[in-house]
Amino acid sequence: MEPPGSISCSLAAATESDPSRRNGSPPSPLFINEGKFGISDGGPEIIVEDVRWRAFVPRAEAIVWRACTAACRRTEAPAPETVVLSSDRVVKLLNARHRGRNKPTNVLTFEPPEGFPGGEIILALETVRREAEAAHRPVADHLAHLVVHGVLHLDGHDHHGAGEAVRMEMEEARVLSTIGVPNPWKPRT
Template sequence: MIDLTLDIQRASRFTDLPSDEDIRTWVTTTLSGHREEAELSVRIVDEEESQQLNHQYRGKDKPTNVLSFHTDFPAELNLPLLGDLVICAPVVQKEAEQQHKTLSAHWAHMLVHGTLHLLGYDHIEDTDAVLMEKLETQLLESLGFADPYAPFEEAG
């Protein structure tokens, strides 16, 4: 079992958000096998804060689903602090609708995806993207969710 210190901040006007218990489960499952101890923050925000952070740190002037801010301490410090996740509730809700996913499934995906980024995974190169997507799919399936990358059919 992972010793997880999790700070959850709800700074969104949205009320249909995952429970603290769900967030903890999704993060813990992702960290399993990678860390024995971890500290991280999850901040749930609205579009304005997401857009400001995305512009400031990524040069993209629009809100985004999840931002990961990895803590980059020297290895010799051996601190459990992983970093921060900032998740935009309205974007997650809009994407879930567009992708014909349940809101819970998409929240789980965003928490798994962001936590993997904090662990050092990325999807910039195609080979890295394939590995990360495979891990996400395995983790989400272990949590009872469908493959988040499976094609969806447009309602017609």
């Protein structure tokens, strides 16, 4: 795996020719064939690409690990290969390149190459912070929610239709309850 600072520089070449897609998620831009196809230690590699995450979410890596573990246990999904805590700038670049949307989003998921478990989840700090503040929720809780959301996407869940969205929201709430994070879909009073 390349050093965290080089993530945005290597994206174009990483998997341009990889046609594997599931649920409309593009193939992983970070998956590099170095013989590391599974998660030998039972969880994702967590890369804090933007160090500002640590200022807003103390123990961010532990929160990511816990949310990922809970989602994988509940759904029996394989753990993502990598979770990257990044910035709006990097996520905007990825969103434009792989989804044709020239704007940042809170979380992106990328499928692994066909036949391999895992995938990548990439989160944008500024967007995650804005959404947490707007919802009057701790940034740490929103981070946990979005990691669970990403794992569910990698497991084949989606939210394009109303029924799919409700099922996915219910599953997110169930997973989050196992780690003490309040239901993000329930209005706070």
